[in-house]
Structure formats: structure tokens, C-alpha cells
Amino acid sequence: MSVPSTTPRPVAANSVWPQLEPLLPQVTKPIQYVGGELGAVVKDWDSATVRWALMYPDAYEVGLPNQGVQILYEVLNELPDVLAERTYAVWPDLEALMRAQGVPQFTVDAHRPVRDFDLFGISFATELGYTNLLTAIDLAGVPLLAADRTDADPVIVAGGHAAFNPEPIADFVDAAVLGDGEEAVLEITTIVREWKAEGCPGGRDELLLRLARTESVYVPRFYDVDYLPDGRIQRVVPNRADVPFRVHKRTTMDLDAWPYPKKPLVPLAETVHERYAVEIFRGCTRGCRFCQAGMITRPVRERSITTVGQMVQQGLEFSGFHEVGLLSLSSADHSEIGDMCSGLAEQYQGTNVSLSLPSTRVDAFNIDLAQELSRNGRRTGLTFAPEGGSERIRKVINKMVSKEDLIRTVVTAYTNGWRQVKLYFMCGLPTETDADVLEIADMAHEVIRAGRAATGSKDIRCTVSIGGFVPKPHTPFQWASMERPEVIDHRLKLLKQAINADRSLGRAIGYRYHDGEPSLIEGLLSRGDRRVGAVIRRVWEQGGRFDGWSEHFSYQRWVDAAAEVLPGFGVDLDWYTTRQRDELEVLPWDHLDSGLDKDWLWQDWQDSLGEYEQDDCRWTPCFDCGVCPTMDTEIQIGPTGRKLLPLTPVNGLKLPTGAQQ
Amino acid sequence: MRFTSHRDFARAFERALRRAGVPVAFSQGFTPHPKISYASAAPTGVASEAEYLEIGLREPVDAEQLRAALDAALSPGLDVLEVVVAAGGGLADRIEASHWRIELPQVDPDILAKAVAAFSAVEEVLVERMTKQGRRTFDARAAVIGIDVMSPSATPSGDPAVPCAILELVVRQVTPSVRPDDVLSGLRVVAGLEPPVAPKVIRLAQGPLTAQGAIGDPLDADRDGATIGGR
Incomplete structure (x- = not known):
């Protein structure tokens, strides 16, 4: 085997590789900056008319497996005159070297400077990536503020779930796209292509105006925000003719027509998910009131069992992965999940390929599913999410799972060979x-007791994992007040004591939790308005980076920045976080349309306080959340009644085409 | 490719085995692993033209077909040059020494030659390196069998306008292993040599050591006289 250093990959004309390469031996895990993944595409710069740099604003190991970026990367690169490359957040060690040596933010594909691209798309799964956005813009040599950019700078477009309230980053991005990206990037590409073909009339301003006129691209600069004397928003109105009052989310219908990723990226570096992931459906109408994803991705659109089977076959052949993740917001809810899992388990019998369902509801998991998931040897981890400890709080959040369901499900897992389950x-x-x-402790104790009784073994464990609640825009809890971090931390301490009150049971229970402090900051960012942008900038200037990583996150830095900046606007950190909003308050994202009717959301919030539950519209009549009629969409679910056929056994070596025997 | 760590390479190689449809044997147990053993992996940041590994198979396959299938399945920059059927005996035991080439951009070859002379003149050069067990001090001199400054006509891989000194090393496989960067540390210790930019290191060969101090082909023992596959 050989790794020829004397014949390197051809270096693109505008590549920064010659400047970057000498820095790499001085940083941790240099492989993450090298690119060259299986599935990566490098195109000729000059043959492309529209060029996209796509970013997931976290470290490579987290960003590379991101489905959203992989899908858009592939969709865009399938167009002959479009080029898409990827960039990720660089760690502070490389950032310091890049600043010292004048190396700009680069793509990993051909190591081109991000500033050279027409468009710079950034996908935000969480608001904690905002400081990394500023690092990337600044390292790219692009002005931090959208208002200061010129025609020589790329148009910065935010996407992902956090883009449903992009107001905190409104000063830094040029545009935001709400909802599914596949068709949105194609529409934006078409607009940029035409504008360039016409000779870029009207410059950047005209291009942004054309994007805004689609009514599905939000351009913050075309909207003015007025405030009331008490700090609340008075109104958000367009400041240009032809710009819509509300911007609507995009919904990709018929997932069978969009079977991406077909060629998943397979990195050389280690990443957080090492598997071929296929979305088996998008959207969720279980109606958990805290869940932003479930609210903003409606309606449910299933990918058919046969398309999933075909994608898995091609994806595994292409990638060589040995784990398949069937992704969705609640995978066991697919109308044909049983046939899908047994069909795949059958097809891959004896090949060491394992299946995993990352999100499994307690009430949808059963023995058959457990057996299919463990058929090919390795059992992947099982996580169940009752979310609330008491029956009462589960009614408040509309997570309709009974304690009996949970115990029965977990015992099913134990009797089918799992030794460890995680409860969230x-x-x-x-x-x-x-x-x-404190009822969480009772539940965990009962799980262990029942598990020991059913298996006759003491060798079973469960891990109780606690996350902090963060109220999110476009959910019934968007009006709710947050609890103070001290209260949260005290409750978590009491829970720990309660779990360990019985020493025998306590030993079998692992306990993981997050402190209340990061959640409070996430709350500031998720429900913030444009004034919060100044806090983000201050934190970044003070060295804030990688806020999603506990070892990099500094609560004090955020508190200090908020105390410095917000009083100038007559508000403070508590105003954004622990304050309950009333029905008539104008929320920063009211002009961004997720399809959900605000009156319905308010009613659901009131139902929550009355501990009144809401059914799932897949199985009961429509309850008028508003999404389908306003977005002109509909529920798309099976069953199709089709089955996965056995694969033709492929024996023997796969020789390259044209190879001599 | 030289920034690939050994763990990264091992993972990529296992995936390539799947893509190529190689009937690899798995270990028994709860989490079965493919049977692959790697001989003396190159350190991260070092390129190599000579890495060796053994694969256990469930059934016999044609060696040249295996080579072609694996080569096609691996990323560009990872090339399979030759596959032979193992005749028995561990591959790792046959690796006695490695031949390295170190390119030192912006280093004057005469200064390098003086540093090498100083290094060669002594019996022992103690150097330090962080290992998994913490900071360790060990001798970087005894394992070095050959150390030569090459003539500048041996063109380096970088920009021809930048002066560049080239060092070639033959280093015996010892414990703790003496790596090219340890020898560079040694040159710093004895002669204060500080390369201004990061050196580029390439492994040119590894294998059994002949009586003349040259490196033999570790696969000779498996080859039965006739060579399978081109080299």
C-alpha cells in the first residue's frame, strides 16, 4: 500500500492549500481539514455559474454527518453548472494560526476561500452555533454586518430549525430560509443564475430583493422593527414595496422523489455518527408541546418502504458503512416500520449490518421490533423519552405515555437481551x-425492579438523562417563562439523592444531566429579537466559540455581555428568559410563517395549563393547527402494503469496471 | 492523506473491504471485529509508500483480483500495490527497520550536514516525547543505522524556488519506537537545528534488515519465487 506524497491531488487555482498545509502539523486532528471524503465532489471553478459554500457551524466531527448539509450538497452538485463545497468551524488552535498567517476560512473540498463563492449557506440545528457563524464570516474576510457588505461578498443565507427565528442573527446574515431546503436552494440558485446572466443588475440589493419577492426567503434588511416604551415589539413591517408582510416556510412533498443522500459522505476522520442514515419520514404530529421540530415540520410525510429499502441498499454499497440509522422524529411511528425492520434484517442477515432507530417512542416499541433490531448481532443503544416524570407533567407537555407503558417497554428490551437502556x-x-x-426516581427504581424480576438477573442498568427545557418559537410554549438555573440545579440535586435513596437500585441507575445555565442562554438566543445580536457579537469579541461544547461554553461571558449591552435597550437577560409573555404581545417571529395558526398555538398553551391532551391527527380528525391549508400540504402516510424483497446475494469481489480478470 | 491517523485509516480500510465485497473473517464474540492486523503504522502527519497489513478471509480469493477490488474501493491517495497469500509466520516479525525521507524546506543542506555529523559522532542522544504514558525520555541515536543528507538534485515535492534540505534515514524497529520526529529532536539537541517550517516525512520502505544494512521486501517469504501482481 502506498500514500504517494509526490503526486498530490491537483490543487485548484484559488486553493489556499499551499498556505494551509504547513499549519496542519501544528493542530489537533488535522485530518478534519483535509477533505477528500468518499462522496466529496470537486468541480472546475470556471465551469460553474453559481457557487455555494455550505457550512454546518460546528466542528467537522459533528458537522460532517449532518443530513441537511449532505442532502443540499448532493442536490446542488447534481446540477452541471453549479458547484457546492463544504466548510466547518475550525478549532481555536487552527483559528489562531490562520489569523497569524492570513489564511481565510476555506472549504474542505478544494480548499477555496469562502469569500470567493456567490452564496454562503449555513445550517443551524441549534442557536449555540451563532458565535461560530461570526468566526467563519470574520475569518472569511467578509464584513460581520450584512449592511457593510459589497457585491464582492457572498450572500449569507441561514437555514435549519433555528432559522425559524433568525432575528438574533438578523444583522449578520443576508437572508434566511424557513423549512425544507431541497427545493429552496434550487430556487435561490435559479434566481442567482438569472441575475448573473443579466450582468448582475442593481448589484447585491437587487439580488436580495428578487430573493425576498419569492415570499419564502426572509431578507431581514427589508423589515423594520419598532419597539414600545416597555421594550416589547410594537410591529415588524416591510420597508420596501414588493416585499411580503409574512415569509412562508418551504415544505418538500413526496420524499420518494427526493431520495437523498444517494452518495453519503464517508470521512476518513472519526465523526459522531458512523452510519448510513436515511430519513424514513419527515414531520411529526404527536404534538409534544415543547418540541419545535414537531411543530415546524408538519405535516407527516412518509418515505415509502420500497424507497427506503433501495436507498439503504445503494447507500451501503456506496459507503461500506455497517450501521443503518432509520431517522425521523419518532421512527417507530412509520406506518410500515415493522415490515421495514424485518425486511432489512432479513436482507442483511449474516453481514454484520446493524439497524438503529434513534428516536423510538415508548408506546410504539414492541417485541417484534426489538427482535428485528437485534437480529444481526450487535444491539445498538435504546433510548426512550418519557420527557416528564409525573403523569401530570406529561399531560402538560402532551407526551401521552403512561408509566405502565414505559415499564412494559423497557422490560421487553431487557428480556430481549438489552442490558442497558437510556431514559430521557x-x-x-x-x-x-x-x-x-422526583417521580423520575420512582420510575427508574420500578424499571430496575421489574427488569430484575423479568430477567432474573442483576446485570441490567438504566441511565437517566436529563436535559434542560428551552421554550422555542412556533410552539405552544413560546409564551412560557423559564425557570431560574438555581431552581433547576436544586431539583437535579434532589433527584440524585432520591435515585440513590435505595442503594441497591441506585447502583443500577446512571444519572446524567446538564446544568441549568446553558439552557438559559439557549433560551435567550431562541426567543431573542434583533437586540440580542449585540450580545452575540459582544460574546464573540470576548472569545466565545463552540458554545455547544461544555468545555468551551462560558455562562459568565454571556451574562456579562447581556448586562453590558441589553440595559441600553431597556431590557435584560431575565426579560428574555424568565418572563411569561401574554397573548397579545408581538413575538419577534410573528412575521415568519410556519403555517401554525397563532390562535391554535395559544389555545394549545391554555390546554396545556389545564392539563388537557391533544391527539395525533394521523389517527384522529384534524384539529386545525393551520399548517395544511395555509401551506397547501397534506399528510402523506402508508401503509403501501409492499414488502422488501430478498436481495440477490452478491458474492465475490466487486472489481472495478474495465478491470482485467 | 498523511494527516490520516492510524485509527482513521483502519476505519476507512474496513469500509473499503465492505465496498469491495471482500469475504473477510470476523472475530467471535458480542461485537465481532474483522480480522485485520496492521504492521507498524506510520505516525500521523507522515506520508508512506510502504505500509503492510494482513487480512484473515473466510474463503480463498484470487490475490490480484483482491488487489484490484480493494484499490478501487479505497480513497484516491490510498493505493494497494500488491496482495500475496500469506505463507505463514507473522508479518509484524518481519518488519525490522524503516527507510524514511525527510524534506526540510528553508533549511540549508550544509547546516543540516553539520548537524548530522554531530549526531553521528555520538553514541547516545536523549530526546523527549509525549506518549500515552506521559513524557518519556529515550535514546534516539542507537536505533539509527543510516543517516544521510541527500544531494539537492533529488527534487522535493514542494515549490522548487524554496531551498530545501533532504535527509534519509534507516531506523531500526525498537521499543519505544524511534520515529523520524525523534531524530529531528535529536538534531536539535546535538546541533540546535530548528526547521523554520514543518518538515514533510515519507516512509519509503520497511521490512527485514539485510546484513548490509539495507531493507528487504517483507513479502519475499510469501512469494514462492514468482511474483503475483505488478510492482
Whole structure:
């Protein structure tokens, strides 16, 4: 085997590789900056008319597996005159070297400077990536503020779930896209292509105006925000003719027509997910009231069992992965999940390919599914999310799972060979008391007791994992107040004591939790308005980077920046986080249309406080959340009644085409 | 490719085995692993033209077909040059020494030659390196069998306008291993040599050591006289 250093990959004309390469031996995990993944595409710069740099604003190991970026990368690169490359957040060690040596933010594909691209798209799964956005813009040599950019700078477009309230980053991005990206990037590409073909009339301003006129691209600069004397928003109105009052989300219908990723990126570096992931459906109408993803991705659109089967076959052949992740917001809810899992388990019998369902509801998991998931040897981890400790709080959040369901499900897993399950809960939910949280300990104790009784073994464990509740825009909890971090931390301490009150059971229970402090900051960013942008900038200037990483996150830095900046606007950190909003308050994202009717959201919030539950519209009549009629969409679910056929056994070596025997 | 760590390479290689449809044997147990053993992996940041590994198979396959299938399945820059059927005996035991080439951009070859002379003149050069067990001090001199400054006509891979000194080393496989960067540390210790930019290191060969101090082909023992595959 050989690794020829004397014949390197051809270096693109505008590549920064010659400047970057000498820096790499001085940084940790240099492989993450090298590119060259299986599935990566490098195109000739001059043959492309529209050029996109796509970013996931976290470290490569987290960003590379991101489905959204991989899908858009592939969709864009399938067009002959379009080029898309990827860039990720660089760690502070490389950032310091790049600043010292004048190396700009680069793509990993051909190591081209991000500033050379027409468009710079950034996908935000979480608001904690905002400081990394500023690092990337600044390292790219692009002005931090959208208002200061010229025609020589790329148009910066935000996407992902956090883009449903892009107001905190409104000063830094040129545009934001709400909802599914596949068709949106194609539409934006078409607009840029035409504008360039016409000779870029009107410059950057005209291009942004054309994007805004689609009514599905939000251009913050075309909207003015007025405030009331008490700090609340008075109104958000367009400041240009032809710009819509509300911007609507995009919904990709018929997932069978968009079977991406076909050629998943297979990195040389280690990443957080090492598997071929296929989305088996998009959207969720279970109606958990804290869940932004479930609210903003409606309606449910299933990918058919046969398309999933075909994607898995091609994806595994292409990638060589040995784990398949069937992704969605609640995978066991697919109308043909049983046939899908047994069909795949059958097809890959004896090949060491394992299946995993990352999001499994307690009430949808059963023995058959357990057996299919463990058929090919390795059992992947099982996580169930009751979310709330008490029956009462589960009614508040509309997570309709009974304690009996949970115990039965977990015991099913134990008797089918799992030794360890993870239970996920939230702390800090609206109306929550200490008692609600302490019931988590009872539940964990009962799980272990029942598991020991059913298996006759003491060798079973469960891990209780607690996340902090963060109220999100476009959910019934968008009006809710957050609990103070001290209260959260005290509750978590009481829970730990309660779990360990019985020493025998306590030993079998692992306990993981997040402190209340990062959640409070996430709350500031998720429900913030444009004034929060100044806090983000201050934190970044003070060295804030990688806020999603506990070892890099500094609560104090955020508190200090908020105290420095916000009083100038007559508001403070508490105003954004622990304050409950009333029905008539104009919310920063009211002009961004997720399809959900605000009156319905308010009613659901009131139902929550009354501990009244809401059914799932897949199986009960429509309850008028508003999405389908306003977005002209509909529920797309099976069953199709089709089955996965056995694969033709492929024996023997796969020789390259044209190879001599 | 030289920034690939050994773990990264091992993972990429296992995936390539799947893509190529190689009937690889798995270990028994709860989490079965493919049977692959790697001989003396090159350190991260070092390029190599000579890495060796053994694969256990469930059934016999044609060696040249295996080579072609694996080569096609691996990323560009990772090339399979030859596959032979193992005749028995561990591959790792046959690796006695490695031949390295180190390119030192912006270093004057005369200064390098003086540093090498100083290094060669002594019996022992103690150097330090961080290992998994913490900071260790060991001798970087005894394992070095050959150390030569090459003539500048041996063109380096970088920009021809930048002066560049080239060092070639033959280093015996010892414990703790003496790596090219340890020898560079040694040159710093004995002669204060500080390369201004990061050196480029390439492994040119590894294998059994002949009586003349040259490196033999570790696969000779498997080859039965006739060579399978081109080299």
C-alpha cells in the first residue's frame, strides 16, 4: 500500500492549500481539514455559474454527518453548472494560526476561500452555533454586518430549525430560509443564475430583493422593527414595496422523489455518527408541546418502504458503512416500520449490518421490533423519552405515555437481551414542581425492579438523562417563562439523592444531566429579537466559540455581555428568559410563517395549563393547527402494503469496471 | 492523506473491504471485529509508500483480483500495490527497520550536514516525547543505522524556488519506537537545528534488515519465487 506524497491531488487555482498545509502539523486532528471524503465532489471553478459554500457551524466531527448539509450538497452538485463545497468551524488552535498567517476560512473540498463563492449557506440545528457563524464570516474576510457588505461578498443565507427565528442573527446574515431546503436552494440558485446572466443588475440589493419577492426567503434588511416604551415589539413591517408582510416556510412533498443522500459522505476522520442514515419520514404530529421540530415540520410525510429499502441498499454499497440509522422524529411511528425492520434484517442477515432507530417512542416499541433490531448481532443503544416524570407533567407537555407503558417497554428490551437502556427526561417544564421531577426516581427504581424480576438477573442498568427545557418559537410554549438555573440545579440535586435513596437500585441507575445555565442562554438566543445580536457579537469579541461544547461554553461571558449591552435597550437577560409573555404581545417571529395558526398555538398553551391532551391527527380528525391549508400540504402516510424483497446475494469481489480478470 | 491517523485509516480500510465485497473473517464474540492486523503504522502527519497489513478471509480469493477490488474501493491517495497469500509466520516479525525521507524546506543542506555529523559522532542522544504514558525520555541515536543528507538534485515535492534540505534515514524497529520526529529532536539537541517550517516525512520502505544494512521486501517469504501482481 502506498500514500504517494509526490503526486498530490491537483490543487485548484484559488486553493489556499499551499498556505494551509504547513499549519496542519501544528493542530489537533488535522485530518478534519483535509477533505477528500468518499462522496466529496470537486468541480472546475470556471465551469460553474453559481457557487455555494455550505457550512454546518460546528466542528467537522459533528458537522460532517449532518443530513441537511449532505442532502443540499448532493442536490446542488447534481446540477452541471453549479458547484457546492463544504466548510466547518475550525478549532481555536487552527483559528489562531490562520489569523497569524492570513489564511481565510476555506472549504474542505478544494480548499477555496469562502469569500470567493456567490452564496454562503449555513445550517443551524441549534442557536449555540451563532458565535461560530461570526468566526467563519470574520475569518472569511467578509464584513460581520450584512449592511457593510459589497457585491464582492457572498450572500449569507441561514437555514435549519433555528432559522425559524433568525432575528438574533438578523444583522449578520443576508437572508434566511424557513423549512425544507431541497427545493429552496434550487430556487435561490435559479434566481442567482438569472441575475448573473443579466450582468448582475442593481448589484447585491437587487439580488436580495428578487430573493425576498419569492415570499419564502426572509431578507431581514427589508423589515423594520419598532419597539414600545416597555421594550416589547410594537410591529415588524416591510420597508420596501414588493416585499411580503409574512415569509412562508418551504415544505418538500413526496420524499420518494427526493431520495437523498444517494452518495453519503464517508470521512476518513472519526465523526459522531458512523452510519448510513436515511430519513424514513419527515414531520411529526404527536404534538409534544415543547418540541419545535414537531411543530415546524408538519405535516407527516412518509418515505415509502420500497424507497427506503433501495436507498439503504445503494447507500451501503456506496459507503461500506455497517450501521443503518432509520431517522425521523419518532421512527417507530412509520406506518410500515415493522415490515421495514424485518425486511432489512432479513436482507442483511449474516453481514454484520446493524439497524438503529434513534428516536423510538415508548408506546410504539414492541417485541417484534426489538427482535428485528437485534437480529444481526450487535444491539445498538435504546433510548426512550418519557420527557416528564409525573403523569401530570406529561399531560402538560402532551407526551401521552403512561408509566405502565414505559415499564412494559423497557422490560421487553431487557428480556430481549438489552442490558442497558437510556431514559430521557426534561427539567424546568412549565408548571413543574420538585414533586414532578422526583417521580423520575420512582420510575427508574420500578424499571430496575421489574427488569430484575423479568430477567432474573442483576446485570441490567438504566441511565437517566436529563436535559434542560428551552421554550422555542412556533410552539405552544413560546409564551412560557423559564425557570431560574438555581431552581433547576436544586431539583437535579434532589433527584440524585432520591435515585440513590435505595442503594441497591441506585447502583443500577446512571444519572446524567446538564446544568441549568446553558439552557438559559439557549433560551435567550431562541426567543431573542434583533437586540440580542449585540450580545452575540459582544460574546464573540470576548472569545466565545463552540458554545455547544461544555468545555468551551462560558455562562459568565454571556451574562456579562447581556448586562453590558441589553440595559441600553431597556431590557435584560431575565426579560428574555424568565418572563411569561401574554397573548397579545408581538413575538419577534410573528412575521415568519410556519403555517401554525397563532390562535391554535395559544389555545394549545391554555390546554396545556389545564392539563388537557391533544391527539395525533394521523389517527384522529384534524384539529386545525393551520399548517395544511395555509401551506397547501397534506399528510402523506402508508401503509403501501409492499414488502422488501430478498436481495440477490452478491458474492465475490466487486472489481472495478474495465478491470482485467 | 498523511494527516490520516492510524485509527482513521483502519476505519476507512474496513469500509473499503465492505465496498469491495471482500469475504473477510470476523472475530467471535458480542461485537465481532474483522480480522485485520496492521504492521507498524506510520505516525500521523507522515506520508508512506510502504505500509503492510494482513487480512484473515473466510474463503480463498484470487490475490490480484483482491488487489484490484480493494484499490478501487479505497480513497484516491490510498493505493494497494500488491496482495500475496500469506505463507505463514507473522508479518509484524518481519518488519525490522524503516527507510524514511525527510524534506526540510528553508533549511540549508550544509547546516543540516553539520548537524548530522554531530549526531553521528555520538553514541547516545536523549530526546523527549509525549506518549500515552506521559513524557518519556529515550535514546534516539542507537536505533539509527543510516543517516544521510541527500544531494539537492533529488527534487522535493514542494515549490522548487524554496531551498530545501533532504535527509534519509534507516531506523531500526525498537521499543519505544524511534520515529523520524525523534531524530529531528535529536538534531536539535546535538546541533540546535530548528526547521523554520514543518518538515514533510515519507516512509519509503520497511521490512527485514539485510546484513548490509539495507531493507528487504517483507513479502519475499510469501512469494514462492514468482511474483503475483505488478510492482
